[in-house]
Amino acid sequence: MNTGDWLEISVHVDGEAAEAVSEVLNRYGRGGAVVEHLLSTGLGAHDDADQWAVKAYIPTGDLVTRRQIEEALWHLGQLYPIPEPVFSVLTENDWAQAWKAHYSVLRIGRRTVIVPQWQSYAPQDGEVVIVLDPGMAFGTGTHPTTQLCLVALEERISPGMSVFDVGTGSGVLAIAAAKQGARAVRAVDVDEIAVATARDNVAVNGVADVVHVAAGSWEKASGQYDLIVINILAEVICSLLEQGLADALKPGGTLIASGIIDDREAGVRAALTESGIEVVGRHVERDWVALVGLKHERKAAG
Structure with missing residues (x-):
């Protein structure tokens, strides 16, 4: 040896x-x-x-x-x-x-394509191509929880949105949001290696003017956002909702929560409801579930 x-x-x-x-x-x-x-x-x-x-x-x-x-x-x-x-x-x-x-070109949803940094790829019309250095942090697209988020993002993102990515990992979801028209994306992670990796991947994909990566959790929110995406374990999602994560979401805004094993879904649904978020969508891949919720609009006084 x-x-x-x-x-x-x-x-x-x-x-x-x-x-x-x-x-x-x-x-x-x-x-x-x-x-x-x-x-x-x-x-x-x-x-x-x-x-x-x-x-x-x-x-x-x-x-x-x-x-x-x-x-x-x-x-x-x-x-x-x-x-x-x-x-x-x-x-x-x-x-x-x-x-x-372990990595090759990966197609997810209708138009998202993840390409390892060392491979060449000729994009097709309409594809959203994300170039990653895989393995540096969780969230390179190979796990169902990440894929469910990417599919939900394709359906829910609109040009000009502000997006908050909690637990960004490799930065793949923040990059996907930016490449699909988000105006501003804030991505946070408590792991310093993930933060460094996400920043590198953001730069490689040419979206550093849109995506800002910071160390920390939801308390790093800057105001309120049109869309929040969180791909973490179910118990962490519930904990962050109890701490007030929904306060960072605009009324009428969308929250995408993934990382939920199917037998923990009921607990996450209850935490969303308690936070004033109505579940309006559900994506499933094997034992994993991603939930899409809308925050209730404030009722006018009187």
Whole structure:
């Protein structure tokens, strides 16, 4: 083993645990986490199996980070059924190729296309092309929660809107909003790596004059917005709504909430209703749900 070798950490989980595990591996892995859908194949496999491989990479000699990952996954295992991680050693070249092998041109919805930065692509008329450096932060388009948001954005965004992206990750949703005509987009994330990654991706896509990326959460809102998009775990969505996230949404404005596993949908719906937001749309991909809500208009006095 030489100093250029990398350690691949791989965890196979179901859809509900995949996002939670990716959050852990994003925190410690060099370049974030890869989330790969495992198609059910072979005898005895269930056609509706929702299995994911979540992977991250660290230098083989980084024993401290390996221990931190093991401890974090153990604690997470108290909430979700998570198997032991599998560790594999890769050379520097193998690591680089393995990283890129997980990504190719991805078409989502009617016209959104995500292109890895190292690939060339000739856009077709009407397509919204987003160039990303995948893996640096959660939200590169491969996970259903991100795809549901992108589909909902296609339906709900209008030119001239102001948009607030809470938990921006790679910046993909903020970039999509800007490229579909948003006048101003504010994107926030509590993770510093995500903030740096989002800023890089915003610059690569030529929308830095529209998208402003900042560290923090919903308290970084600047006034009220026509549209808020939030792609985080269901319990975090509920918590932010309880804290007053809906105050950052204009009356009559749209909120798109994703990252909701289906058995947590009722709780999110209740939190939206409590915040004065009526659910008017629902998008589903396997076990994941995205809800679209409208904030009630203020009633005129008298």
